[in-house]
Amino acid sequence: MRRLPTPSPSFTKRKDRILQQLSIPDSEYTDASPKGSIDAGIRHLIDGINRLDGFVTTSSCAGRVSVFVEGKKATDPEQQARLDEGYDQEQVAPKPAQIAGVGGKGGGGSWLFVSHDPVPLEEGPSRADLDLLLGLRSSRVSGQRRIGEDGSSESPTRLIHFKFEPMAGFRESGAINLTANAGEPVTPIVAIRSMGLALESLIGMQTQGVPQRTVSAEYLENLLRIANERFAANTERIERFRLGVLEATQPPKKKDGTEWEDAQTRRERKRAEGLKRKAEFQKKELDTGQDGAYADSYMTLNADMM
Structure with a gap:
């Protein structure tokens, strides 16, 4: 790897501002994530990157397991199809904030449960404890409506998703912000993404504001066990990534060990x-x-x- 160029004054100023924000005590620090703070499991990686000249990062999810109620979909199927087709594409106008796109994000979606650490299951939680932990009601399969058949226009039926989302994996990572508006400095960003360890399953529906489980408690417990296993794999990948970043940013060496x-x-x-x-x-x-x-x-x- 060749030597990196000297950071621009605008980057240095921005980095100083970010580091000042990150120095706020955890009890006072907040960000836009559902948790609102930096995960303890990722703090060592963030601190290591921020000690490198020419690099800075703000906050990152160390990996999480969650239960999410999707937002309100469009009442017009054609409108929803257009929104779904243009989801995450820059050339398509942003979807209205009150309508959810693919995956249910936006449109008043809500988190019933979020954990950035494995969920303890050693004692075998009871069915009631598991529902309570995840913010669900017991399963009521009999008489369950189909999606979209709720008669209330104010509180339509919404799907409930169980998700495990990793930090590490990096196959879908890439550089963004490679161009800037006229007169503004370019600040390239490397976005670290992955779907390699991701897990998602539909586990229920919210009807008239009540989140109900539609899968068995055993199935839900198995999902949590799988998520815990992926937490462990994710932790190993985070450490490999940390060591890889440190190695890649060291001055290059010749075969005799001297600096290239x-x-x-x-x-x-x-x-x-x-x-x-x-x-x-x-x-x-x-x-x-x-x-x-x-x-x-x-x-x-x-x-x-x-």
């Missing part, structure tokens, strides 16, 4: 070394001349005293 230099860097180093030797030589000559003058004066003085 490109031609320009070598010329600059040689020039600096030459100037340093010249200055040392001139200083030595000056010191030698002064010492000689001092010695002559000393000998003359002693001769006069004899």
Whole structure:
């Protein structure tokens, strides 16, 4: 890896501002995530990246398991199809805030449960405890309406999703913000994404504001066990990523272990070394001349005293 360019003043200023925000005590710090703070499991990675010149990161999810009630869908099927087709595409106008797109985000969706750590299951939680933990009501399969058959226009039936979302994996990662508006500095961002360990399953429906489980408690418990296993794999990947970043940002080495230099860097180093030797030589000559003058004066003085 070649040496990185010196960070621009605008980047340095932005990094200083971000680091100042991150230095706020955890009890006072908030961000836009559902949790509202930095995950403890990712703090060491964030701190390591922020110690590197030319890099800065704000906050990241260490991985999470969640239960999510999707937002309100459009009443017009054609309108919803257009929104779904243009979901996450820049050329399509943003969807109205009150209508959810693919995956149910937006449109008044809500989190029933979020954990950034494995969910303890050693004691085998009871069915009631599990429902209570995840914000659900017991299953009521009999008489269950189909999606979209709720007669109330104010509280339509909404799907409930169980999700595990990892931090690490990186196959879907990439660079963004490679261009900027006129007059503004470019601030490239590497977005770390992955679907490699992701898990999602529909586990219920919310009808008339009541979130009801439509799968068995055993099935739900199995989902949590799988999510816990993926938490462990995700933690290992985060550490591999951390070590990879540190290794990639170290000065490149030659086969003999010395630091590799490109031609320009070598010329600059040689020039600096030459100037340093010249200055040392001139200083030595000056010191030698002064010492000689001092010695002559000393000998003359002693001769006069004899």
